[in-house]
Amino acid sequence: MPLRPTHPLAAAALLAVSATASAGAKEGIVPPTVMAIHDRLLTLDTHLDTPASLANEGWSIEEEHDVDADFTQVDLPRMKKGGLDGGFWAIYTPQGPLDSASLEKATNFAIMRGVVIREMIAADPANFVLATRAGDAARIAAEGKRIVYMSMENAYPLGDDVSLVQTFHDMGVRLIGFAHFANNQFADSATDPAGGHWGGLSPLGIQLLAEMNRLGIVPDASHSSDKTFDDLLRLSKAPIILSHSGCKAIYDHPRNIDDDRLRALAAKGGVIQINSFGSYLRAAAPNPERQKAMRALFASMREEGMTKAQRDTLIAQRREIDRLYPDTGRPSFDDFMKHLLHALEVVGPDHVGIGLDWDGGGGVAGMEDVARIPRITKALLDAGYKEEDIAKIWSGNILRVLAANEAMVMPAR
Template structure:
């Protein structure tokens, strides 16, 4: 394990200016000429890329095409180019562990190490990727032919031992902060904790974190949080908030999805919902106890995904295929994804919707298996009657507008 203090010391070097490369054309997926043109004209940003979990995988490189990895890898530079993905938010994900002193220290160290891994990837590939801190940076980086690299945090547990660390993360590039994951934490309630609500929304530490996020200039993300946390974020935040990867309750009633009334309130406050492509949140997939037991045993056999080398990946996928054959379950497809996306567009309007497919975190459906397939979404949006301007807003314009507003709130707080 890397020493976090050494890693932080190295980041002064990693923040040196990066240089330019030529742009690449998007799209090897078969779509109409019109769809390809519209897609290539848009600034295409995904708000939830869990790919940093792969950065330290033995033999894995962001520069190589990994489509043979199946669901183990969905984002790399070749497929970003083919799918016209200009960039997105690389996620600092931390699973919710024990909330005692030891657990909080472990979460703290994990978060700092994951941040360092992201920054090291950027430093190693300066002609292909560049850290973005502002909305203006994103446009400049795309114009230079590189991939936009924002950083987000999913689950604020790395801050539990010392919430003031959020300012360190901000200085090192963090621009989006998600409060919880699948369990409650020190900052607020999750939408899916089996124990139910602990804080009835945000905790006192959570409310203080909201104020600090506004002061610094961090986008607040309510995905995974309970409805009460969503309501309180919407009330307390001085800037618009987002849902970085969330789908529609009206299309599939699941605690991780959101109801139409809240979608409308999010839009009224200027926020954006980015639609998730995680199959279990799009359609009903029954839990088969024997299947779940077999999958748990398989995961235990091969260990943490980020530690698997090429041979282990292929062996895992072979055994996983046998489990799928023995215990088949329905799979969500592109039609299911578009049903959620089009419903949310009708409720919120195209100025308040984006894409956050949860790539490399369980997202992806049949017909939308990895980021090379993104032009298919553009084709479907055109077929549904959305204009080129609408599609540009959905793919990145809305997110950059929110970031600009968040930046303005932070700047105003500095002037007081």
């Protein structure tokens, strides 16, 4: 996502998601033959920001929501409609100052966000099951339940003591991204306005990587700088991933990866999971009035937490912006597919997956919420990929990487 506020991430998703789902629904219809194939696949998305919605007063994962109505993109009914078996549910913490008080606050925030995920599972064990090992996914899907792996986007809340990662591992976290929009104590970000600070991983970041390798936690290089990516790839004892990224050859954005690094990632067994966040797919036409209005709305969302009344007000304000200054140049499903097909052309179906950034600003015209993901399966079939290749893309590759990281776990002493 571009800018995120300092309160739960669902508010930033409200900024990014466009209210154009009605037209996209018709475009996203797939024939029954394709849906039958899609339903046979084990489907995982490696970047679900939906835990931010879970934290909103009056919002339920059990109820079907409408992206046109409240801008959310994932809930249980829509997961069932779209045939999404589950994925990695993110603990996202906005980047803040590095003083001790701010770090303590971030740690507490991240722990509570993890608790929200665990509460979702505990409240509905008939539909949601925590997964902590690669082998759990197939079993849970076979039971007709949704798979909940846990991840951490931005290692900032780990503070300055890497042993804290054990706490999150015990909670269920199996994937951690080192940085977000700004440099932090562990690594350089791809998008810090000041540029790099550490020249890649910091000394503390190297310690964190070693601890993650010891625990079998997958290192995630999305949002990190190219030099951080290089350090992770060079130093990690197990394969790394990009949980929600794109291809620089299609759109030259700092959040995207170039082909040489993509090949290096594949050579070490890693995987790029292609995202659907519009700002990373292609350049947007200037729309200064809309951007000014969005900045003003963004400025109103800087308090921690959000009541239902506050969210209703923000939704109304967002709808008015859409009415006054329509987002006519929104990236499309075809723009997303250009990145996916390019990555497949460069490194093949053994090293590419799906991480759409749902509820974190992902979604494109023609694929506005999780109910529309069968369109990806259809597009891959149309491009000539076989069902066994698509099975790797949807889950096989990330599960292989997770298993490889598990294999690195040192025996208990």
